[in-house]
Amino acid sequence: MQSLSLRYGAQTVLQDVQLRVQPGERLGVIGPSGAGKSTLLRLAAGLAQPVTGRLRNTFRHPVLMFQEPRLLPWRSALDNVILPLRAAGRSPHEAREIAGRWLALLGLDAAAQAWPGELSGGMAQRVALARALALAPDLLLLDEPFSALDPALRRQLAACCLDAVRKQGSALICISHDPRELLGMVERCVLVERGRVTPIPLIDQDDAANAERLRALLIAAGQQP
Numbered sequence: 001m002q003s004l005s006l007r008y009g010a011q012t013v014l015q016d017v018q019l020r021v022q023p024g025e026r027l028g029v030i031g032p033s034g035a036g037k038s039t040l041l042r043l044a045a046g047l048a049q050p051v052t053g054r055l056r057n058t059f060r061h062p063v064l065m066f067q068e069p070r071l072l073p074w075r076s077a078l079d080n081v082i083l084p085l086r087a088a089g090r091s092p093h094e095a096r097e098i099a100g101r102w103l104a105l106l107g108l109d110a111a112a113q114a115w116p117g118e119l120s121g122g123m124a125q126r127v128a129l130a131r132a133l134a135l136a137p138d139l140l141l142l143d144e145p146f147s148a149l150d151p152a153l154r155r156q157l158a159a160c161c162l163d164a165v166r167k168q169g170s171a172l173i174c175i176s177h178d179p180r181e182l183l184g185m186v187e188r189c190v191l192v193e194r195g196r197v198t199p200i201p202l203i204d205q206d207d208a209a210n211a212e213r214l215r216a217l218l219i220a221a222g223q224q225p
């Protein structure tokens with residue numbers, strides 16, 4: 001993204017954004033509510049267009065995962081994972097095999113034939129994650145998809161995402177209001193605030209450095225360390 005700005009009506013949501021994400025890179029996004037974080041992800045996914053500036057998207061298969069699962073209610077859990085695979089050109093046999101594998105990996109084999117309405121919130125979000133990861137995106141965009149889940153499940157799904165993007169070599173852009181969650185997932189972070197996107201340098205895996213990094217993230221996100 002080069003000198004990129006986006007407005008909704010008279011409101012400038014993002015201004016003069018410079019951001020580059022390399023293949024396989026993992027980027028965290030933090031910032032106050034309403035700052036423009038989701039808008040940034042929508043731009044990266046090609047779902048919004050800048051008013052000025054240049055957006056050069058070198059990723060061919062971005063997948064965006066939202067806070068809520070957004071499953072098709074009239075399709076089974078399995079079919080919700082199969083359908084995008086079919087749309088991406090997989091054969092019926094391949095799509096079924098890949099979808100079944102991802103559902104099993106996320107502990108949902110017994111729920112494969114369930115309707116979305118029969119699933120708990122956590123199960124539905126796991127189906128949405130299976131649907132996203134099964135597509136082997138080269139850019140995975142996470143818009144706080146685990147924020148409504150209990151801490152144990154949140155950690156489990158974040159670890160699953162991290163494992164998948166590492167294995168698939170995907171880039172990751174992840175929004176979170178929880179800097180602690182981001183620490184384990186990303187290599188660098190940006191702060192979105194008042195339409196501006198500012199890098200927050202992250203250091204290394206050393207404990208003391210991480211503690212300092214966490215502190216900086218918490219302050220940047222307007223939270224008390």
Ligand SMILES: Nc1ncnc2c1ncn2[C@@H]1O[C@H](COP(=O)(O)OP(=O)(O)OP(=O)(O)O)[C@@H](O)[C@H]1O
Pocket residue numbers: 008013031032033034035036037038039040
């Ligand atoms: N489709 C839209 N039409 C008009 N205004 C919008 C639209 N989408 C977002 N906005 C506005 O743009 C601003 C940024 O919204 P965005 O959802 O990107 O913020 P955010 O940082 O992701 O917030 P949160 O953390 O609360 O999800 C907000 O003021 C919001 O009201």
